[in-house]
Every structure is written in structure tokens, then in C-alpha cells.
Amino acid sequence: MNNSEGLNIFGLSAGLAVLMFVLFFVSLGWGQVWINPFLLLVDGAGILSKGEKLILMEIRLPRALLALFVGAILGLSGAVLQGLLRNPLAEPGLLGISSWASLGAVVALYTGFAGLFDLALPLSALAGAGIAVLLLHSLAGRRADILTTILAGVALTTLAAALTSLILNLSKNPFAAIEIVFWMMGSFVDRSMSHVWLSLPFILFGGGLLIFTGRALDALTLGHDVASSLGVNLKKVQLLAIFGTAIGVGAATAVAGAIGFVGLVVPHLLRPLVGNRPSQLLPVSAFGGAIFLLAADIGVRVILPGQDLKLGVVTAIIGTPFFIWLLVKVRRRAGL
Amino acid sequence: MILSCNGLSVLTGGKEVLKNISFEVDKPQLIGLLGPNGAGKSTLMRALMSLIPFSGQINHQGLSDGGADQNALAQKVAYLPQERKVHWDICCRDIVMLGRIPHQPKFGRSSDEDRRIVLAAMQQMGVAEFADRPYDSLSGGEQARVLIARTLAQKTDVIIADEPTSGLDPAYQIEMMQMFRSLIDAGKTVLVSLHDLPLASNWCERILLMKDGALIADAPPVEAMSTALMQQVFGISVAVLPDAKGPIVVPVDKYRK
Numbered sequence: 001m002n003n004s005e006g007l008n009i010f011g012l013s014a015g016l017a018v019l020m021f022v023l024f025f026v027s028l029g030w031g032q033v034w035i036n037p038f039l040l041l042v043d044g045a046g047i048l049s050k051g052e053k054l055i056l057m058e059i060r061l062p063r064a065l066l067a068l069f070v071g072a073i074l075g076l077s078g079a080v081l082q083g084l085l086r087n088p089l090a091e092p093g094l095l096g097i098s099s100w101a102s103l104g105a106v107v108a109l110y111t112g113f114a115g116l117f118d119l120a121l122p123l124s125a126l127a128g129a130g131i132a133v134l135l136l137h138s139l140a141g142r143r144a145d146i147l148t149t150i151l152a153g154v155a156l157t158t159l160a161a162a163l164t165s166l167i168l169n170l171s172k173n174p175f176a177a178i179e180i181v182f183w184m185m186g187s188f189v190d191r192s193m194s195h196v197w198l199s200l201p202f203i204l205f206g207g208g209l210l211i212f213t214g215r216a217l218d219a220l221t222l223g224h225d226v227a228s229s230l231g232v233n234l235k236k237v238q239l240l241a242i243f244g245t246a247i248g249v250g251a252a253t254a255v256a257g258a259i260g261f262v263g264l265v266v267p268h269l270l271r272p273l274v275g276n277r278p279s280q281l282l283p284v285s286a287f288g289g290a291i292f293l294l295a296a297d298i299g300v301r302v303i304l305p306g307q308d309l310k311l312g313v314v315t316a317i318i319g320t321p322f323f324i325w326l327l328v329k330v331r332r333r334a335g336l
Numbered sequence: 337m338i339l340s341c342n343g344l345s346v347l348t349g350g351k352e353v354l355k356n357i358s359f360e361v362d363k364p365q366l367i368g369l370l371g372p373n374g375a376g377k378s379t380l381m382r383a384l385m386s387l388i389p390f391s392g393q394i395n396h397q398g399l400s401d402g403g404a405d406q407n408a409l410a411q412k413v414a415y416l417p418q419e420r421k422v423h424w425d426i427c428c429r430d431i432v433m434l435g436r437i438p439h440q441p442k443f444g445r446s447s448d449e450d451r452r453i454v455l456a457a458m459q460q461m462g463v464a465e466f467a468d469r470p471y472d473s474l475s476g477g478e479q480a481r482v483l484i485a486r487t488l489a490q491k492t493d494v495i496i497a498d499e500p501t502s503g504l505d506p507a508y509q510i511e512m513m514q515m516f517r518s519l520i521d522a523g524k525t526v527l528v529s530l531h532d533l534p535l536a537s538n539w540c541e542r543i544l545l546m547k548d549g550a551l552i553a554d555a556p557p558v559e560a561m562s563t564a565l566m567q568q569v570f571g572i573s574v575a576v577l578p579d580a581k582g583p584i585v586v587p588v589d590k591y592r593k
Contacts, residue, residue, distance in 0.1 A: 083424075086423035086424070212443075215437065215442075215443075218430075218434060218437075219434055219437055220423070221422050221423045221424050221426060221431075221434070222422060222423075222431070222434060222483075222486070223417065223419055223421070223423070225382065225385070225387050225415065225417050226415060226416075226417060226434075228385075228387055228406065229385050229387065229409075229410060229413075229414070229415035230410050230434065230435070230437045230438055230490070231406045231407035231408075231409070231410035231411075231437060231438040232406070232437070233406060271424075275426060275427055275430065276424040276425050276426045276470075277424070277426050277430055278424060
């Protein structure tokens with residue numbers, strides 16, 4: 001039975017990976033003009049025009065790559081945090097890192113720094129995320145106690161929101177204000193390959209830290225004491241989970257804006273399919289997150305092709321009712 | 337030496353909740369840990385597992401670094417807390433498999449031997465038929481047995497169990513004590529905290545009696561559960577029923593002067 005279960009999980013991962021690549025290629029092809037991305041592979045035939053190649057490589061490829069990697073890191077970190085906190089309502093935004101990445105971007109837009117060079121905006125968002133990691137670390141202290149860390153995250157989120165409002169409040173130029181608001185909604189439109197190169201190392205590094213928590217998260221299903229008595233180093237696991245999330249999600253927010261609910265919804269949907277095991281949930285949540293954002297990003301192009309419907313809006317509109325449903329379900333199970 | 341502690345003390349919030357505890361275990365025994373609520377039984381067990389900071393010496397089969405090497409400790413001692421909650425509703429086999437973690441390479445998968453040990457542990461506890469069932473679907477007594485199977489799968493010489501019989505019906509309680517006895521016969525040592533005096537006096541060969549963080553008595557039940565000590569420690573009067581194996585101590589009433 002155990003072997004067949006292993007096969008099921010392997011099959012599920014393989015299925016999700018296939019779906020992810022299909023959506024990736026649809027995302028490359030879909031737009032105002034349909035371009036078959038496979039023609040790029042047989043380029044020697046010279047079927048694609050120069051313009052089509054440009055659209056594919058410079059516009060659609062970064063967009064699809066970012067949707068894939070940002071979705072993956074959001075799904076993965078959501079699964080890790082839910083496992084670490086043993087709470088299905090946990091999500092990466094909880095640590096306050098994405099709010100500070102947003103704040104960094106908002107400052108760049110407000111001051112005009114964003115317009116100075118190509119990567120000014122994501123770099124200052126990345127700086128915001130970096131400041132948040134340092135603040136989180138100093139607030140939560142050396143012990144990195146998980147409850148203190150979450151409370152510190154809540155405080156950081158509130159502070160970032162207040163500062164963002166302050167900047168919007170002070171913004172004399174209504175266009176800058178609109179630009180700020182639009183940026184905060186989250187999107188993959190108009191991103192270049194330099195955005196990919198900027199964020200990818202952080203996302204991969206953060207994801208690398210997160211993927212190592214699997215077995216410890218399994219042990220944590222029996223509680224802190226038992227996990228510790230099984231030889232699991234809980235301090236190390238907490239540091240891996242928190243810094244992995246901070247680095248990966250910080251970088252993701254820096255290039256894509258705040259995209260909520262992926263980290264909440266995806267692990268929850270996939271959990272029953274892996275027999276509720278936290279370690280098995282990690283890789284499938286990465287695939288699931290990528291699928292979710294690739295699909296949502298194709299969705300915004302299909303629903304309102306002419307207009308620039310923001311991705312973060314779509315994920316929030318799907319995510320919020322789901323969150324409420326989840327709350328009701330958790331409450332019912334607790335018998336409240 | 338299987339287990340020894342010397343001058344073990346624990347401070348919590350400036351209060352000494354464990355005071356200078358010393359005892360030794362040099363042969364496989366079923367040891368009952370008795371004492372009123374708040375006497376420090378759970379604290380002693382958690383200190384023995386290096387789950388909380390302590391002063392004094394603890395030695396687990398030659399391992400005396402105070403739990404600095406958690407994994408080495410996990411290969412020698414298994415811990416079963418009172419709490420039976422499993423946070424995600426995983427299937428019973430996966431729970432028992434968690435007991436293999438200390439023996440697996442860091443990123444290794446479970447081997448055929450792991451699966452064999454897990455199956456044997458589940459058979460020993462009579463829960464093999466639940467292997468694919470979600471944990472939440474079992475009754476309290478069945479859940480308790482699955483969690484003990486997890487400690488068996490850990491293949492340690494010592495098991496430390498915090499009130500494993502609480503909330504179980506009498507048949508399950510007796511079954512559990514029988515199972516612990518069979519572990520002793522197989523050469524293991526079990527340290528178990530209990531609130532049930534008849535169960536403790538009937539099944540344990542050695543009693544550690546605690547009150548207010550101190551060790552009051554360390555002796556066989558006939559001595560450590562005497563009428564006088566039960567009155568001193570619990571403030572109750574007891575009846576002692578003679579039995580073939582030894583006396584059975586039954587609480588009767590709160591002690592009145």
C-alpha cells in the first residue's frame with residue numbers, strides 16, 4: 001500500500017508538472033495575437049516574423065516565467081508556514097514581508113526613483129523586503145519563537161500599511177497615486193527578462209531553504225515536544241521556514257506586486273490529495289501555485305482582453321470567498 | 337546503566353519546580369511516577385527528554401551531554417506526551433512511520449526495513465488493520481495504541497510515557513499496562529506517570545513518588561504506596577487489598593483529621 005501511495009504522489013506531481021508546462025506554453029502563445037511558441041524551437045524554418053519573436057521573447061516569456069516562479073514560491077511557502085504553525089489559515093503574507101516590499105515600491109514610485117532606471121522599482125521593493133527581514137529578526141529575537149514572530153509580522157504589516165497610506169495621502173500628483181494603487185494590485189504585465197534575472201536567484205534560494213523543512217513538518221504533526229524528542233531541531237526549522245519565506249516571497253513581491261491568497265488556497269486544495277502529509281504537500285504546492293498564477297494570468301487576458309485587469313484583483317476575488325468558506329469549515333470542525 | 341539522574345533541578349519563572357531529583361535505573365523495569373497535580377511529574381519527564389533547560393546530570397545509556405545531540409537521544413529514548421492530538425489528519429501508518437525519523441538519513445526515504453518495523457509495531461499494538469485509516473476516525477483507545485506503536489517503531493530501550501492511560505476505559509488501561517509489562521520482559525524500560533493508584537500498585541515494580549517538585553519515595557509499591565505516604569502526599573486514606581502479585585492500593589476518602 002505504501003508503495004502505491006508513493007506512486008500516487010509521484011503521479012500527482014507528474015500530472016501537475018504536465019499541467020504547469022501546458023499552461024506555460026499557453027501563456028506564451030496567448031495574447032492579442034496567437035503565436036505558436038513551439039515554432040521558436042524550429043526557428044531554422046524562419047516561420048516566425050521578427051516582431052513575433054520579439055513579442056515572444058521580450059514580452060510573453062518574462063511574464064510566463066514570473067507567473068510560474070512567483071506562483072511556485074507563494075504556494076510552497078504557504079504550505080511550509082501552514083505546516084510549521086499547524087494552522088490551515090496561515091499564509092506567506094502573515095510575516096509582513098510582502099507589505100514591506102510593496103512599501104519599498106511605493107516609495108520608489110512616489111519619489112520618482114522608479115523612473116530613473118529599468119530595475120529601480122523592483123530593487124527598492126527588494127530593499128523594503130530586506131528591511132522587513134531585519135526588523136522581523138530583531139523584533140522576534142534570537143529565539144525566533146514562532147508566536148512572537150507572527151505577532152511581529154502582524155505589527156510590521158500594520159506599520160507598512162500605515163506608511164503606504166501616508167504616502168498616498170501626501171501624493172500631490174494623482175497619476176502617481178493611481179500608479180501606486182495599480183502597482184499594489186499585483187501584475188505580470190510589462191515585466192522584462194531583467195525582472196526575471198533579478199528575482200529568480202532569491203526565489204530559488206528561498207525555495208531551497210523551504211524544501212528542507214519537509215520531514216520536520218511531518219514530525220510536528222505530533223506536536224513540538226514529540227518532534228523534538230524525535231531529534232528534530234525546531235530552531236533550525238523555524239529559521240529555514242521564516243527566512244526561506246522572507247527571501248523568496250520578498251523577491252516575488254518585488255517584481256510582481258502583492259498577490260494574495262495563492263499561498264492560502266493552493267496548499268489547502270492539494271492537502272487531501274497527499275493524505276494530509278505536510279512533507280508531501282511541499283512540492284505539489286509549488287506546482288499548484290505555479291498553475292494557479294499561470295491560469296489566473298491567462299484568465300485576465302481572456303476575461304477582459306482589451307483592458308489591463310490586475311492579477312492580484314482576480315486572485316483576491318477568487319481567494320476571499322474561499323477564505324470565508326475555509327473559516328466556516330474550520331469553525332465547524334472545531335464545533336463552535 | 338539504563339538511565340540515571342543526579343541532582344536534577346528545574347527553574348521556571350524563578351520557582352524551583354523540580355528539586356534535586358536523583359535516581360538510577362540499572363535493569364529493565366516498569367516504573368510508575370506518582371504524585372498530585374503540579375507535583376512535577378511532567379516536568380521531570382520533559383527534563384529527562386531535554387525538552388526544557390535543567391541543572392544537574394542526566395545520563396541515558398552513556399549519553400550524558402544533556403540532549404545536545406537530539407538525534408542520538410532520539411535513538412535511545414522515546415517520549416509519549418499526554419496530548420493525543422495529531423495536527424493533520426494523516427493515516428495511522430504515516431504516524432507510526434514518524435518513529436523511524438531518528439534512524440533515517442537526513443533526506444532519505446523510508447526503507448523496506450522501516451516499513452517492516454512499522455508493520456511489526458502496529459501488529460504488536462493490534463492496530464495493523466487501521467494502517468490506512470485516518471487518525472481522526474479512530475476511537476480514543478485506538479488512537480492511544482497507534483501513538484504507542486509510534487514509540488515502539490522508534491526502537492529505543494527506554495520509553496517515557498506521560499499519563500498514557502488517562503481518558504481510557506478500564507479494559508484499555510489494563511491492556512496498556514499488560515503491553516508495558518511485555519516490553520519489560522523484552523528488555524525495555526518504561527517510565528510512566530499515572531494517576532490511577534490501583535493500576536500503579538498492581539502493575540509497576542517500582543514507584544517514584546513526587547510532591548512539590550521533590551522525590552518523596554523511590555521503592556516498590558508496597559513501601560512507596562504505604563498508607564502513611566499516601567496520606568502525606570495525596571491527603572487521602574487508602575485501602576490496601578491483598579493480591580497474589582502484591583498489594584492493590586485503592587483510594588477511599590479525603591483524609592480528615
